[in-house]
Amino acid sequence: MQKHDFFSRLIQTQSLGPNMAPTKAQEEPDRIYICNACCEEHKDRESAYQCCPPDILYRCNVCRKKYSYEDDAMDCHPKQSVGQPMRCPICLQDAESYEEAADCCLHTHPTMTAAGRQRVAQAVENGTPWPDAVAANLHH
Incomplete structure (x- = not known):
């Protein structure tokens, strides 16, 4: 063999x-919290706020490109399944x-x-x- x-x-x-x-693609893109001071990504608000006050970005669920606005992330690959x-x-x-x-x-x-x-x-x-x-x- x-x-x-x-x-x-x-x-x-x-x-x-x-x-x-x-x-399946979710209805909404993933929300990522980024610390202003260290630029580290966090999945939830609490862990981001414990590190640094975050900027919020939105990531397309299909191509994983990051956007500043939720609408842009949703329009990237609308309702397309992965x-x-x-x-x-x-x-x-x-x-x-x-x-x-x-x-x-x-x-x-x-x-x-x-x-x-x-x-x-x-x-x-x-x-x-x-x-x-x-x-x-x-x-x-």
């Missing part, structure tokens, strides 16, 4: 669970981009090169499920 079969089986199994289910989550298909750790998600654990894949991981990331970003994208790039 080839070693890469382990990755294929694990990714296929992970994709069946709720952690890798396609996510295909696959930005999450490593092996360890299920969240990532900031599909490239980071593909590089997280797939860098140990015995037959996949950096170019192959980049192709996987591009395919997943375009809506291809993780198992299909990895299967298409096993030897790249």
Whole structure:
């Protein structure tokens, strides 16, 4: 049995669970609180105010671009669902981009090169499920 079969089986199994289910775009974009003094991002108001008084930004749920106004973030990708989550298909750790998600654990894949991981990331970003994208790039 080839070693890469382990990755294929694990990714296929992970994709069946709720952690890798396609996510739906929320009605409202994510709200981020940024400290004026240290520029650190916080998910909730309380932790931001404990650090520094925050400036509020809005992030598009699809492309993750930040906006100063909620309407701009909502107009970026209106009611578009996100295909696959930005999450490593092996360890299920969240990532900031599909490239980071593909590089997280797939860098140990015995037959996949950096170019192959980049192709996987591009395919997943375009809506291809993780198992299909990895299967298409096993030897790249």
